[in-house]
Amino acid sequence: VVKKSGGGNYRIYEETMERANSYRFGLQSDFKRALHDEEFYLVYQPKVNANTGSISGVEALLRWNKNNQELIPPADFIPLAEETGFIVPLGEWVIKRACEQNKQWQDAGFTPIRIAVNVSAVQFQRSKMDEIVERILAETGLEPQWLEIEITEGTLMVQDEFTIRSITRLKELGVIIALDDFGTGYSSMQYLKQFRLHSLKVDRSFIQDLHEHHDRAAITEAITQLAHGLGMSVVAEGVEKDEELEFVKSIGADEIQGYYISRPLSKEDFESYLQSDSKVS
Ligand code: C2E
Ligand code: MG
Ligand code: MG
Ligand code: MG
Numbered sequence: 001v002v003k004k005s006g007g008g009n010y011r012i013y014e015e016t017m018e019r020a021n022s023y024r025f026g027l028q029s030d031f032k033r034a035l036h037d038e039e040f041y042l043v044y045q046p047k048v049n050a051n052t053g054s055i056s057g058v059e060a061l062l063r064w065n066k067n068n069q070e071l072i073p074p075a076d077f078i079p080l081a082e083e084t085g086f087i088v089p090l091g092e093w094v095i096k097r098a099c100e101q102n103k104q105w106q107d108a109g110f111t112p113i114r115i116a117v118n119v120s121a122v123q124f125q126r127s128k129m130d131e132i133v134e135r136i137l138a139e140t141g142l143e144p145q146w147l148e149i150e151i152t153e154g155t156l157m158v159q160d161e162f163t164i165r166s167i168t169r170l171k172e173l174g175v176i177i178a179l180d181d182f183g184t185g186y187s188s189m190q191y192l193k194q195f196r197l198h199s200l201k202v203d204r205s206f207i208q209d210l211h212e213h214h215d216r217a218a219i220t221e222a223i224t225q226l227a228h229g230l231g232m233s234v235v236a237e238g239v240e241k242d243e244e245l246e247f248v249k250s251i252g253a254d255e256i257q258g259y260y261i262s263r264p265l266s267k268e269d270f271e272s273y274l275q276s277d278s279k280v281s
Helices: 008-036 074-084 087-107 121-126 129-140 153-158 161-173 189-195 214-229 242-250 267-280
Strands: 040-049 055-066 070-072 114-118 147-151 176-182 199-202 233-236
Touching: 008 074, 008 087, 040 087, 040 267, 055 074, 055 087, 055 267, 074 087, 087 114, 087 121, 087 129, 087 147, 087 267, 114 176, 121 153, 121 161, 129 147, 129 161, 153 161, 153 176, 153 189, 161 176, 176 189, 199 214, 214 233, 214 242
Parallel strands: 055 114, 114 147, 147 176, 176 199, 199 233
Antiparallel strands: 040 055, 055 070
8 A cells, every 4th residue: 555666765664664564474373382282271260259269260371381491471462372373273282281180180180170161252253162162162172151251242242153152152052151351341240141150240440458558449349249140150350458359249249359369370380279278179
């Protein structure tokens, strides 16, 4: 579209684009190599029942140990993986790994728990999530009720055919669907009515220091009532302090997740957690 020949601006534009393209290309091959070299791995953060404190589920969170020397947080590479499309194979790897792991825990005799994975809007748009999940469940032998998919308001907002169909089919399969980071996106009541999801995770930004911020507490309470009114369960995420825990319990949140309970754990540490949890009950 830029046709101005000989113009300095065009050359700068061209060079910038070239650099951006080769950056993306480099990244894409970096991602591929990393997946091949097993630099990606999952960590596991427990969710507990708000009343009993015993484990109710676990969320798998992706980590990248780049070149085995630099730990890159998901906030830094997920957006790039989405931009390059690499999120599709990477996301598939995450689901496979999580299902496989959960099945192993069940086979080892741990109390069965649900494992949650995060799936981004791009994954729903660019691949057939329902077919991918169905195949992975068959391959790993995990029953659908032990898999939970965390989506965001952004996923529901797109309203494309692929996404709507996939979410509907995943629910039909018996997979649990949660709405993550609730309250940070468009939070349309229309989506809640249309999709009838299983649970809603109140975003950490509302939980943080809510005992000192009336507005956060009010929003958290209202979201909880709304979700319960629609038959959804409520997870308070990012609980770090006593006061936060007491408040979310007092308003009837069903599950708690956050550093107060546990940070995301390695596979080995999570297994110890599981073991001590089942000894208590
Ligand atoms: P999320 O799904 O909302 O996950 C919660 C994030 O908050 C995690 O960060 C977790 O480590 C952190 N967190 C949990 N409890 C606390 C707390 O009490 N205090 C604080 N300050 N933080 C807490 P993490 O692991 O860095 O992940 C960030 C985001 O990256 C996730 O947010 C999710 O949106 C995305 N993500 C992670 N793994 C995957 C994945 O496999 N696929 C996709 N598509 N996205 C992923
Ligand atoms: Mg999540
Ligand atoms: Mg979240
Ligand atoms: Mg989040």
